[in-house]
Amino acid sequence: MSQSLTRRGLLRSAVATLPLLAAPSLIASRGFAADTWAKKPVTLICHTAPGSAADIYSRELAAALEPVISQTVVVENRTGGNGMVQMAALRGAKADGQTLAINTVSHLSILHTAGKGTFGIEDFDWIARVQTEGFFTVVRADSPFNTLADLVAHAKTAQPLLNIGGQGAPGSAHNIHTNILADAAGFQFNWIPFPGGIEHLTALLGGSLDATSNNPQTIVQFAESGRIRLLGYQGSERLASFPEVATYREQGIDADPAWQQMRGVIAPKGLAPELKEAIASSIRTATETSEPWAKYMTASNLSAGYMGPEEYHAFVLRQSDVTLTWLKRLSLV
Known part of the structure; x- marks a missing residue:
């Protein structure tokens, strides 16, 4: 609160x-x-x-x-x-x-x-x-992944692959964001495309996704209500309104913040x-x-x-x- x-x-x-x-x-x-x-x-x-x-x-x-x-x-x-x-x-x-x-x-x-x-x-x-x-990697509040390191460690050996969703087909901005993260961290994933930001957040909360790629503006109310957990931010520095969320590079993952x-x-x-x-x-x-x-x-x-x-x-x-x-x-x- x-x-x-x-x-x-x-x-x-x-x-x-x-x-x-x-x-x-x-x-x-x-x-x-x-x-x-x-x-x-x-x-x-x-x-x-x-x-x-x-x-x-x-x-x-x-x-x-x-x-x-x-x-x-x-x-x-x-x-x-x-x-x-x-x-x-x-x-x-x-x-x-x-x-x-x-x-x-x-x-x-x-x-x-x-x-x-x-x-x-x-x-x-x-x-x-x-x-x-920029972009966030997001999970449910009750997800077993408490940190980005938790998600990466699991994803490296997960069978089947983690289902990560976001707006657009492979090649979309959200998909490339997740690919940049996965490429830098060394894991693979299964991409689930959605037409908009609300749809994949709904799927995440419903349990059909393990994580999502989101822009800041679509997650504020979900974060403030405690329904989601933000694991990391792809940017050169933290956002002032989410100072507790570390960038990927701060967490040891050299994902290009320019995207x-x-x-x-x-x-x-x-x-x-x-x-x-x-x-x-x-x-x-x-x-x-x-x-x-x-x-x-x-x-x-x-x-x-x-x-x-x-x-x-x-x-x-x-x-x-x-x-x-x-x-x-x-x-x-």
Whole structure:
């Protein structure tokens, strides 16, 4: 109880002291003034199920963006095909800014695996990177694995293999996270894919999984209620809101902390450069001036990571190379 109260107090304190940054100036070129580019309700397509981390991000972003552009932003969940259903819907939309989609690092994995030959980075316009976050390895509160060392020791000799679940098929961000851990620690596992974060937590609590890969924002309430145990965090340092959870490297496992989740916004290919900049400017204004967004970011243990179109596109190309390296190393391509 005291740990939960302390964590909530920490989050409230962080929100209270979080400065709101100045909004960027308007872009007025060829009629695409920032915040006036949307002429009707905007559709924002999410590739995962309601309740997942990506879905929560989509809805929080939509809520923050609406007052900035003076239009409704409707979130559509187009699940299936590990993101390919969403990408197909986006690619088929008109390049006018009225249809956008969210992306995660899993999109880069899919482009090298199931989506190879069907979709590519250059099939879309990369509008903005918005946030980043790390990964936890999670077990039930009554699990026999009290520490990450317990899980690793058992996994090295387990027959059958441990069932570890997470969002997405092999090659997804969550799957690569667990593969990086397993590769560094020297064990194998059976991956059980789920469409979203809530589903695999439900399966974990129901006893059909031994462990899960989770992002911070989907586990806070489960951790505070004492239903799950966090064994370790893949990051360069501990999260302030979970100071008791050591990083993998602190626990003697040299798992690469650079592998992080990212979330951004993409659009159909072919937007005018001025329109891309205007949409990105609106996103930046929304995420730097919205108090509800600031509370969501703090409460969910997320890090701001804004990049505009040009910088984001260059980052995606670099991250795609890193993703491909890991996919090859883990024999996923």
